[in-house]
Amino acid sequence: MTLLFDKYRPKDLGEVANQEVARGLERQIEESGLPHTVISGKRSSDKIEFVYALSRTAFGGQFENNTEFASVEEFFSRTKGDLKDDPKFARYLREARKETRRLYKRYDIDKSSGSVSKEAAFKQYIKTMSTNHPVGGAEYRLLVLFEAERLSRNLQNALRRIIEKYGDNCRYSFVVTGLNDLIPALQSRCLHIPTTTKQNTQQRIKKAIKQEEIDITEEATEALLHTTNNDPIRSFLLLEALGSRFDRQIQIDDITEITKETIKSNIPGSLRCAVKGESREAIKLTDELVYDENMRYGKLLEGWSREIQDLPIDDETKARIKVMLAELDSDLRELPEDPNQRKKYGRALYKKFLSKVAGVNE
Amino acid sequence: MSKEKWVEKYRPESFEEISGNSKAVKKFVEWAKKWREGTPSKKAVRLVGPPGVGKTTAAYVLAGEFGWEVMEMNASDERAKDIVERLAGTASSSGTLSMGTGGRRLLVIDEADNLHGNADRGGKAAITKIIKGSSQPIVLIANDEYGMSGGMRRNTKKIEFKHPRQGEVVKALQRVQRKEGFKAYKNALREIARNADGDVRGAINDLQSIAESTLNSEECVLSKDDVELGDRNREENIWKLLNSVFRNDDLDKLGRVKRDLDSDITPDDLLHWVDSNLPSKYSGEDLVGPTTYLARSSVYLGRVATSGNYSLWSYASEMATFGVCVGKPFQSAPRYRGPRMFSMLSKARSVMNKQNTLTRKISDGYYVSEDLAVEMIPYLKLIFSHNEETAVEIAHMLRLDEDEVVYLGGDPEIADKDVREVREVDEDDEDEAQVSLGDF
Numbered sequence: 001m002t003l004l005f006d007k008y009r010p011k012d013l014g015e016v017a018n019q020e021v022a023r024g025l026e027r028q029i030e031e032s033g034l035p036h037t038v039i040s041g042k043r044s045s046d047k048i049e050f051v052y053a054l055s056r057t058a059f060g061g062q063f064e065n066n067t068e069f070a071s072v073e074e075f076f077s078r079t080k081g082d083l084k085d086d087p088k089f090a091r092y093l094r095e096a097r098k099e100t101r102r103l104y105k106r107y108d109i110d111k112s113s114g115s116v117s118k119e120a121a122f123k124q125y126i127k128t129m130s131t132n133h134p135v136g137g138a139e140y141r142l143l144v145l146f147e148a149e150r151l152s153r154n155l156q157n158a159l160r161r162i163i164e165k166y167g168d169n170c171r172y173s174f175v176v177t178g179l180n181d182l183i184p185a186l187q188s189r190c191l192h193i194p195t196t197t198k199q200n201t202q203q204r205i206k207k208a209i210k211q212e213e214i215d216i217t218e219e220a221t222e223a224l225l226h227t228t229n230n231d232p233i234r235s236f237l238l239l240e241a242l243g244s245r246f247d248r249q250i251q252i253d254d255i256t257e258i259t260k261e262t263i264k265s266n267i268p269g270s271l272r273c274a275v276k277g278e279s280r281e282a283i284k285l286t287d288e289l290v291y292d293e294n295m296r297y298g299k300l301l302e303g304w305s306r307e308i309q310d311l312p313i314d315d316e317t318k319a320r321i322k323v324m325l326a327e328l329d330s331d332l333r334e335l336p337e338d339p340n341q342r343k344k345y346g347r348a349l350y351k352k353f354l355s356k357v358a359g360v361n362e
Numbered sequence: 363m364s365k366e367k368w369v370e371k372y373r374p375e376s377f378e379e380i381s382g383n384s385k386a387v388k389k390f391v392e393w394a395k396k397w398r399e400g401t402p403s404k405k406a407v408r409l410v411g412p413p414g415v416g417k418t419t420a421a422y423v424l425a426g427e428f429g430w431e432v433m434e435m436n437a438s439d440e441r442a443k444d445i446v447e448r449l450a451g452t453a454s455s456s457g458t459l460s461m462g463t464g465g466r467r468l469l470v471i472d473e474a475d476n477l478h479g480n481a482d483r484g485g486k487a488a489i490t491k492i493i494k495g496s497s498q499p500i501v502l503i504a505n506d507e508y509g510m511s512g513g514m515r516r517n518t519k520k521i522e523f524k525h526p527r528q529g530e531v532v533k534a535l536q537r538v539q540r541k542e543g544f545k546a547y548k549n550a551l552r553e554i555a556r557n558a559d560g561d562v563r564g565a566i567n568d569l570q571s572i573a574e575s576t577l578n579s580e581e582c583v584l585s586k587d588d589v590e591l592g593d594r595n596r597e598e599n600i601w602k603l604l605n606s607v608f609r610n611d612d613l614d615k616l617g618r619v620k621r622d623l624d625s626d627i628t629p630d631d632l633l634h635w636v637d638s639n640l641p642s643k644y645s646g647e648d649l650v651g652p653t654t655y656l657a658r659s660s661v662y663l664g665r666v667a668t669s670g671n672y673s674l675w676s677y678a679s680e681m682a683t684f685g686v687c688v689g690k691p692f693q694s695a696p697r698y699r700g701p702r703m704f705s706m707l708s709k710a711r712s713v714m715n716k717q718n719t720l721t722r723k724i725s726d727g728y729y730v731s732e733d734l735a736v737e738m739i740p741y742l743k744l745i746f747s748h749n750e751e752t753a754v755e756i757a758h759m760l761r762l763d764e765d766e767v768v769y770l771g772g773d774p775e776i777a778d779k780d781v782r783e784v785r786e787v788d789e790d791d792e793d794e795a796q797v798s799l800g801d802f
Contacts, residue, residue: 002752002755002756002759003728003752003756005727005728036791048729048730048731048734052686052729054656069731071725071731071732071733073731073732073733074731074732074733147731147733172625233703233730233734233738234737237738237741238741240741240745240752241741241744241745241748243749244745244748244749244752245744245745245748255565268738277644277645277646278645278646279645279649280642280645289708290704291707291710291711292710292713293708293713294710294713294714294717294736316759326453331657331660331661334661334664334665334668335661335664335667335668336661336664336667336668338667340711341664342666343706343707343710344630344703344707345663345664345667346658346660347637347658347660347703348633348637348653348656348657348660349657349660349661351637351649351653351656351657352650352653352656352657355646355648355649355650355653356648356653358645358646358647358649359646359647359649359650
């Protein structure tokens with residue numbers, strides 16, 4: 001509990017912003033237990049905080065032992081070799097293989113189980129997590145799947161059955177950006193909770209400033225919330241970084257200074273270079289992002305897409321650049337999922353994009 | 363000079379003349395000695411090894427030293443079941459005419475890994491049968507052990523031949539050169555040996571062709587400059603290819619160069635070679651042409667990787683060469699260099715490994731996704747470098763080790779402190795436990 005964002009996290013559903021939903025949920029937890037939930041919201045909204053509060057309300061002090069936080073993206077963005085080396089996941093690959101062998105034997109199929117897919121291993125992981133016994137007097141466990149939109153259709157269909165089978169023992173919470181990323185069959189099994197951000201973050205930040213006695217001007221607070229786009233965790237982190245850096249009153253200029261160090265300026269920088277026609281420099285900056293800082297293409301493209309709005313060019317050119325970006329995105333999606341292979345083949349693709357952008361302005 | 367092939371003319375006549383492989387030869391001789399005392403348990407051996415290292419020669423030398431008659435079957439003969447049985451069957455089960463029943467006849471089956479096709483139908487089984495029933499020594503010779511059938515492998519003793527070292531090959535070349543009576547610098551011979559890469563037969567063939575084409579009179583000395591061996595060197599070829607891509611517009615010529623190279627280089631490597639050698643003079647709009655083709659090539663390579671359909675490779679490599687050649691804005695000669703992609707990839711991997719443990723600790727400790735944990739790192743770096751008190755608490759809570767603290771820009775002492783504190787607390791607990799035990 002040393003970082004501010006952890007300290008000022010909503011401790012239970014009573015503290016989250018979306019009070020109407022929260023109160024209903026509280027009542028439901030008391031009467032019939034936690035329902036399966038889909039928590040949706042844009043990037044940097046309150047999703048994580050909501051799950052955290054949900055888990056704490058349902059399990060109280062035992063929330064750590066009864067909740068499993070799993071990131072789908074993390075699992076699938078890694079190669080099978082990596083997963084095998086990771087003691088946390090190696091077990092599930094092994095178990096999935098055993099399972100296939102057992103199935104083959106049962107139906108008298110004369111075939112070696114060979115190697116199993118990542119999907120099979122993930123299924124095994126979810127099954128194991130679902131069958132674990134709740135501790136500390138709780139009646140069920142909670143399994144939170146972050147970035148659930150990365151679940152393939154196949155896997156989502158498999159989850160339908162798993163949810164029904166293990167529903168008594170384990171409740172599921174899917175964290176997604178948009179509700180429609182899940183198949184309708186899963187949506188209908190879960191309670192949908194949209195999250196909002198803005199006011200909640202502002203309230204919490206202001207409360208924290210008061211209680212921690214951080215010396216910051218009114219304008220600076222506004223600027224801080226603006227730079228982080230009202231994202232709660234980033235706002236708190238920025239506030240904390242500011243607090244540890246300066247002993248005096250914090251001004252707007254301090255914020256601009258510190259954001260240079262924390263927020264990756266290479267993303268807008270590379271696109272700006274390209275627009276100016278300096279494609280070589282732009283490619284160099286992007287290389288640094290992708291290979292030195294291991295940025296995922298998804299995030300890179302998101303950053304570029306946001307930056308296009310603020311470019312000093314006319315609207316028609318903006319539209320053309322957007323089209324090129326869309327092309328790049330669809331090309332990148334054709335690459336294999338393995339992160340190393342994506343890095344290997346992706347370079348030619350963003351090189352093409354950046355040089356095209358450089359060409360468009362000339 | 364005679365028209366006879368030097369390889370045949372100077373085939374070694376004693377075991378000492380075989381380059382390297384002394385261990386294999388020793389094993390081979392031991393097996394042969396057993397035949398003097400009767401029939402050994404393994405009636406056949408299989409000599410396995412790369413081409414041109416002296417397997418066949420060893421078999422002939424052996425027969426010569428032991429005074430055995432040789433009967434050879436190789437791929438040029440038909441080896442269908444009936445023929446094998448008729449030829450080898452009778453030969454291997456009866457004694458020889460000249461030496462009576464005491465004499466031995468060595469049956470050499472060359473290229474035993476190449477028994478297939480219609481002509482050789484049933485040959486493998488027939489040979490296995492003969493090995494089992496034979497009363498005479500049999501030698502099977504093969505490059506690829508697994509080209510032989512299981513039965514052939516089970517019933518024979520394995521003797522492995524390896525590439526001799528370069529020095530040994532040079533020695534063999536010197537022997538030929540001395541016998542042939544011309545002069546040659548040692549570095550020329552060394553160059554030939556290096557190029558042959560352990561293939562003695564190939565080296566002697568090379569020597570013959572070079573010597574016959576360059577030495578006109580008795581006084582001539584073969585020097586290193588004379589050694590011009592075929593385009594075996596891949597590096598040299600890739601420069602040629604890059605030249606045709608960036609300096610020429612002649613697609614026919616490019617096609618020829620590319621065909622020569624196709625077996626040596628995958629489209630994957632080709633893409634990165636062309637990509638990292640795009641002339642630095644191309645910039646801005648000029649880059650659009652070549653990069654468009656490279657991007658298409660990349661997409662096709664990606665499709666190959668996802669679908670496993672390798673026929674798409676041809677499109678990928680053509681787009682990386684012909685496409686770039688057509689799409690380049692103007693001819694320019696860059697200073698060529700090897701692809702940087704692989705060093706970049708390994709760098710990315712090492713960064714990822716370093717970050718992985720840290721982000722996992724952060725994400726477990728604060729219940730955030732790993733994605734967000736990555737973004738938290740710069741903030742943590744700021745906090746670690748300015749506020750030691752908080753840094754200690756964080757390090758303690760996340761149980762960071764020394765490396766991770768250093769990565770975050772903190773004082774490595776923090777991690778030590780943390781561990782020490784934990785240890786102190788543990789010891790305190792133990793004391794209390796002992797006290798309470800005493801009370802009971």
